[in-house]
Amino acid sequence: MLGHLALSILTGLFVGVSSGLLGIGGGTILVPVFRLLFGMSAMEATGTSLFSIVPTSVSGAAAHVRHGTCIPRLGLAMGLGGALTSPLGVFLASKSPGWAIMLMAAVIISMSAYSMFKKALALPGGKPPDASDAAAPVVEEACEPAAVMGSTLAKGAAIGLVAGLASGYVGVGGGFVMMPMMIGLLGIPMALASGTSLIAVTILAIPGVIEQGLMGNVDILAGIFVSLGTVPGAYVGARLIKKIPERVLRLAFGGFLIVASVLLVANEFFA
Template identity: 25%
Template sequence: MDVYLPIANLSVNGLVIVALGALTGILSGMFGVGGGFLTTPLMIFYGIPPTVAAASAASQVTGASVSGVFAHTRRGGVDYLMGAVLVAGGVIGTGLGALLLGLFNALGQTDTVISLLYVILLGSIGWVMAREAWQSLRAKRLGQPVAARKRRHHPLVANLPMRWRFYKSGLYISPLAPLILGMTTGILTMLMGIGGGFVLVPVMLYIFGMSAGVVVGTSLFQILFVTIASTMMHALTTRAVDIVLSAMLLVGSVSGAQLGAYLAQRVPAEKLRMALAVIVLLVAVRMAIGLTYRPDEIYSVAPL
């Protein structure tokens, strides 16, 4: 079933795009991540231009985050003050990301920069996740207890000035820390089309020392508004949001997330983390090969 994508200016198999959305939805339901960090590279592998893939993935993450925010709001799992600071930083970050995209477009290096960022980010995060999951699996196999991480502020966070009390999160830290984190994820969302949850959650847990009960809900709250801002920024600047592509991805991800949540209840958490780490590392390796591989024919002429 061929479907024409007006912004990407090419025809794709609609079932394949829905399947890609379903795959990222399954990963989202199984691992608790937005899936945007895998949606974009998978679309690039399929032949979607990187700029269109990143912009459309951001709009898909927006739709996928809405139900999650409502669910966590009902159970009181959102720190709105922390979320507001993160959103403020994220909106600033999307503006900075738009400026960077304009610069990279002027240099003609946008696609290369996006691919390089994925290699660095996915490679580093995948390695850390794989090491932690391997340690947990090894300890479990040997019957040794896994040392729990202590909940504390990182010294860099503790030394920042102008502290605020974030009662819901149980924190007394400077708002500069979540503001900078929000700016970073805003830039990444604009450049890469990711939701940023796989960056936000570890930082809020292990660097901010945030209460685990509100981490996921607050992360989704920030992701929702920042991806909205990123989508609007893309629509106004790069004009790379393909609504047809986003709609097909969203259809697949909504159904896939339900299956992923079902599977997550039947697989041990350590094996889930290791599986996700392997997937992330494989995507990073594939992106690295794409950056370095030299085709036999550099230039080719083919019918559109």
């Protein structure tokens, strides 16, 4: 029991720091961990992952808001969009075989990893990301009151719709969808995209968690144990983001996504 608790907390710490740095809820790590190390079924792994994501994202998002490394209005728009579709994702997952859920997770994760590697290799080693760098005009426009009904927030809501569906289906926060799209389509620097994504993840994950809980797919004890590590870890990750070059962040993001996708496929088809 103590070993299980220690493993859960250590996993949570790693997930939390990654979450705070990379703007993800941590599901891309938690789903493989719950599936491979905890021996959960596909639906239990996705449901418990979503449950663990909520406190992780709240902790990371709060830290980003305090440090000004996010765009709250954009995060809210994406989160509300995602909240509409995450229950649909859970419903579709409940009608799918376990291998299909894990395979879809691996495909989506790999696509996000490719996007991150491509952008990282185009950047110099550079200085740590700065919220006031060249992309600031786009960010400032997104923060203007007049932009609440403008194209930036509308695109954000559309991104949220996609992220919510993916989140509910594969049990992740949706940051792996929102991060590349915010950076590539909206021109948001990663130093601001990470915190903005966590705000959205906090909102869009809740309906999916409720639906998974009603289906009996949430291991509450395991989720709580993991959260003992993710909550402080997410706070630490959010504080570190200003000190790490953007290229390093993107390479780290892509790296752990590739590992997660390979593990998922290996477990489902070769274990």
